[in-house]
Amino acid sequence: MKISTKIFLCYLLINAVCFYYPFNWVLDSMRTRYLEGVEDPLVDQANTLAALVEYELEQGTFDPQLWGEIFNRAYRRAVDARIYKLLKQKVDETLYITDSKGVVIFHSENPEIIGADYSNWRDVTRTLRGEYGARTTRLEGGPEDVSVLYVAAPIILEGKIAGVLTIGKPTTNITWFVEQAKYQIIVMSLLSLLAAGILSYFLSRWITVPVNRLTRYARLVKDGQRTDFPKLGKGEVGEMGDALKEMKDALDGKQYVEQYIQNLTHEIKSPLSAIRGAAELLAESMGEQHREKFLKNIKNESLRIQDVIDRMLALSTLESRSELTVMGPVDVKALVQTVVESFEPVFSLKNIGSEVVVQEELVITGDSFLLHQALANLIQNSVDFSLAGGKVSVCARQKDDTVRISVCDQGTGIASFAENKIFEKFFSLQRPDTGQKSTGLGLNFVRQVALLHGGNVVLENRAGGGVEAVLTFPVSLT
Incomplete structure (x- = not known):
């Protein structure tokens, strides 16, 4: 009950x-x-x-x-x-x-x-x-x-x-x-009892509003969603909420450090092993061609470690934010065109077509730098999984009470086993043309940016092949 x-x-x-x-x-x-x-x-x-x-x-x-x-x-x-x-x-x-x-x-x-x-x-x-x-x-x-x-x-x-x-x-x-008096007293008493019942109902709802807010907040946090701490007032429920928030912050900090170290250790273990193996082989006598190959491997693996560290730092900085520090109006059309234009050399190199459809005078409020990075990550993901002759489409429009930015490709799609893991840190799939994997931090970064803007991101397989990634933002932010 x-x-x-x-x-x-x-x-x-x-x-x-x-x-x-x-x-x-x-x-x-x-x-x-x-x-x-x-x-x-x-x-x-x-x-x-x-x-x-x-x-x-x-x-x-x-x-x-x-x-x-x-x-x-x-x-x-x-x-x-x-x-x-x-x-x-x-x-x-x-x-x-x-x-x-x-x-x-x-x-x-x-x-x-x-x-x-x-x-x-x-x-x-x-x-x-x-x-x-x-x-x-x-x-x-x-x-x-x-x-x-x-x-x-x-x-x-x-x-x-x-x-x-x-x-x-x-x-x-x-x-x-x-x-006659008894009848009137009985009627008035029943009406008074009914009024007391109605008032007690609203009173019970009023008393439990902070509890319901705290419960909703806890469930959103459990689901990994970024949300502001609810207003609970200054009573006992407010004190309980403050205590729970302090406990959450302490546990989050401890858990984050542990997870951060585990993930970082896991990700750099392979390139470090490759570097150590190449260094041991370089200590032996070999031809110049083999020496250059191993030196190139060492350089590539070092760059991979640097990329992982840079992305981890960017992601940890983003996750530590509880709200946007830089906000302003962002022209969606200009944002999309700028990001797509930056990928033109990549499109040309992989022989991939591009298409841009953006509703006029569409503006959202947010951090333009973070929004640029998030959209770039989605387009980069589409490019990585697209084959030559494919096309990447970026559309933006307002639907109902949301602003919707979608990135569609004609690539290989998401494997069924990976559908529930694509936003996990360091989870990555092999690229169809190279067989290599990325750092697995890009989509998690996109999700954090979306949540920080009060929105969401969804990736789904398209019926005709490929993937559609959709960023949504509440229209109240426009």
Whole structure:
């Protein structure tokens, strides 16, 4: 599992857990909060009406029948109250009054209850004791989640509790409000969780971007491609990247020196053996013609060693660069014509034709000297493997988002066993006309130049015979 996926899942799990507990607490306590909100105005209302009853009792004007008529009128009223999304169409409060012994002396809904003993009801009992009295009782014949909230207030005459006034409010509407609120909370919680999931996804991607850059860089280095070290920031990943880069540089330096010495030793071993053998033979008596032959061999092998060393130095200098130090606009047409013209004597000597096709006003940005050497190496390679009567073609044009410079020949092509080795250092094939091999550094040099310019080089056999070498550069460099 990718680290970005792990971060995403962990962050999502943390959000889900953190959402669950407060969400569950809100849902569980919501009904209680609504009942508290309703109970407070009921306390005010009960005490206000109790004060009114006290006044009428003191004045001797308390009339249960009048109170009954008032409540009957209230119950018959056509109510049309839109409370947000709730339509309230009737008065649903209940009021009853008991005496000091808890006996009902008035009931707003059911006069038949008058005379019943309510002294055991919690609201009446506690109020008669001078405490706050309230109770919740399930509504008879109603749904299980609907009950009636009763709040009582004492009726005080001459400093003593002479009775209890209780107001009852069904929780039907409260239940409706709670269900609506729960639905909205659930919807908002799901949307919030979805938003948290989306944010956690992008957060995980943002956190792992430096890691992905570092991984991509490591793979490009493994494949031998030249690439700039990615920007990783200043955090822990950046420190890790710096450490890996330092380790890479140290290993590259050590490995390069070892490989350099091995390759150089291998390449000069044969010419040194030839020189030593010729020197030993020259110590013996021989004719002048043989002496000149061995002296020529010594000179040729010495020049071969010098050529290997010069090319190795040029290649090592190129490989040590992480970026171009000299850059400028390079006219591709002028570059191609200059290099091809320098090979005219060679073309004439080997009886090889040449062709140049270059798109007008084609310009790339780079080091003109290195580009000249790279193109010259490709043309030299084509000349070496071309037979008399053949032709070397150089074309340059822009294709899509790249500048493409190709060198084609009609030579012997690349043997199947060598297709994956042609860019390796010191790997070389025998020339068809002489049977000799080159230093095997030319194509590797071309590849380093291409990579240093942000491009690439590819050699492939042509369908009609010969080889096509293609240098490509990003059009962004033009």
